[in-house]
Amino acid sequence: MHTALALMLLCPLAGAVFQAGWGSAVGRRASALAAALAVAGSFAAALVAFAGCGVAPTHVSFGAWLAFDGFSAQFSLLYDRIAAVMTVTVTFTALLIHLYSAGYMREDKSYARYFCYLNLFVFFMLVIALADDLVFLFLGWEGVGFCSFALIGFWHEDTKNVVAGCKAFITTRIGDLGYVAALGLTIASFGEASLTGLSAGAETLSPGLAAVIGFGFLFAALGKSAQLPLSSWLPDAMAGPTPVSALIHAATMVTAGVYLLMRLDPLLAYAPPVGATAALLGGATALYGACCALGQRDVKRILAYSTVSQVGYMFLAAGSADVTGALFHLQTHAFFKSLLFMCAGIMIQACHEEHDIFRMGAPLRRRYPGLFVLFSCGAAALAGIPFTSGYFSKGRTLADALTHPDPIFLLAFAMGTLAALLTAVYVFRMYFVAFFAEPADPAPLHDAPALHAMELPLWPLALLAVGYGFANPPEFLHIRPWLDHYLLGVTTPLPPHAVQAELFVESLDALLAFLGLVIAWHFYRPARHPAPAPDGLLTAGLGLDALYLKRLAAPYARLAAFAWRAIDEDVLDGAALGLASGLSGLSGAVGRAGGGRIAVSLAAVFTAVAAILAWVAFGWL
């Protein structure tokens, strides 16, 4: 077990080191192969560890790395069944994304840098998934933040990509303030900071302190998972290469926030307001993301807002203390969203870097039938068409919220339900416009065998997107829910009244999905020649960016300008310049005194000697 865990972490790290050192020397194919092999090794190790994982968690420590004042941070891992499922999901999705990347980056000159960051990202993500020590976890937390920054701004010749990278970095850093605060409070309360210690000692905390610590971690999770109010970085993060969007912004990093909340579930049990806030914000974000996705034309931005929205459902489940439900939705979302993102990557390359769905249309479907089938699978799962994976997992999260004893969760449920309808509408809007419409000026199509080859790694994802729901179907289908049984004894099982509510919720969900389909067909069927609406409030993300610019950035810029003009230039620079010009005048006078005239120098020497002698002799001066 120890070896498997160590190998799982070390494979991608070694891969990243190899790419950094020799990636560009060994050539494109070998570089891509090495990157994929590193992740494949990690996936194999994850499977081995998964097979050997019992109900009782495994603790592993690889030694201490920071020690002062009686506090020490360990390289310690907590491998329980949640981590087992998470690591298998992460490494599996990452492996397929690496295979896809080999095709996607076939013409990019910086492939070694790309694969280096990608491997490093997988390493840090696995640190998050496995770490027990909260300081070690923070290392992974910041590491994925860095890799995300570097990959969003991967094409750094274009400044707007770099700006998008910085935006993501800064926004998640703001969230991390919450992590640091909560970490500090944890250390102050327990003298150590580990998930195990926090879970065991949560009941000794006062309710107020538990809530404060919980809110700190929740704030960090909101930043990482792009939930309101820290959601605005994710749509801009689409500036990066598309496989990166699939890996970071769909399958793994944005779900790290939810995963943190799952791992902290024992603490949240003692801090009910934190769970309620998470659920409410999750519901609100689900609605917000679905609304904004309706107003986008760029296929990747639609998917980005959709990610924001779907992660909202995970917060809803995690906030309702249903760890299994959140993990289930995390998995299905990882499958269908990375599938959709990678389909979008092929669509964009097939249309010569055209992102606008209103310029794609039926020619794309005819030329790429495989892509069309793949995209259909992903879209059906995302929209929640019955018996696909997204249908079961989303219904589960909504049932959690509906049956929670706290009535405030009903509000979250209502927002989530409305969002489910909107989800179906925007998914089928995208689907009909991008694959069925006959646009007036279609983007020229590009037919390369490499593009068709890139579809290959997507088929397993498509299968999972459609079929993975049966890993954890609701009770009324009378199929044994594998995930619930696997996590029995690790997480709190679903309460009986929630099980009963599932039939109602799932029926409602199916109804909404078909209603959304009908609405989208009504407005966007090919016969209507759908045309893009002018950019509006929805396109701009309901003005969240503008609000931040106006209310936060502009006052800050004014403060900075004041500090620059008034304080720095006038006061500090003035003082420094005045001192400098005074000194310069003085030295000019001294310089003139010593201007090469030997007589003057001699006179000065005599005067000085006379003065010293006088001081020695009489104690003058």
Next chain:
Amino acid sequence: MNVPLSHVLAVASLLFVIGGVCAVARRSVLMILVGVEFMLTAASLAFVGGALAHGNLDGQAAAILIMGLAAAEAALGLALLVHAKRGGATADIDGYDRLGGQ
């Protein structure tokens, strides 16, 4: 001793100041060297006077050292001056201003 030490020191000081003023005020290198010789002589006078007043010979030894120093100084200074004159330079001290940094 007929002459009191204070008188000897007063003469030596006077001689030193005359030498100093000569060294500072004159522009000819030769006259500056003469001024320096005056100052060295004033110092020897003070040493000899002190030696007589205190009855030991250290001051007289110092006077002999100063004589050697003065001879060396005069010889070096004159040699440099002659060398500079041959190279076309003046004897005017203000001509030697390369260290002025212009």
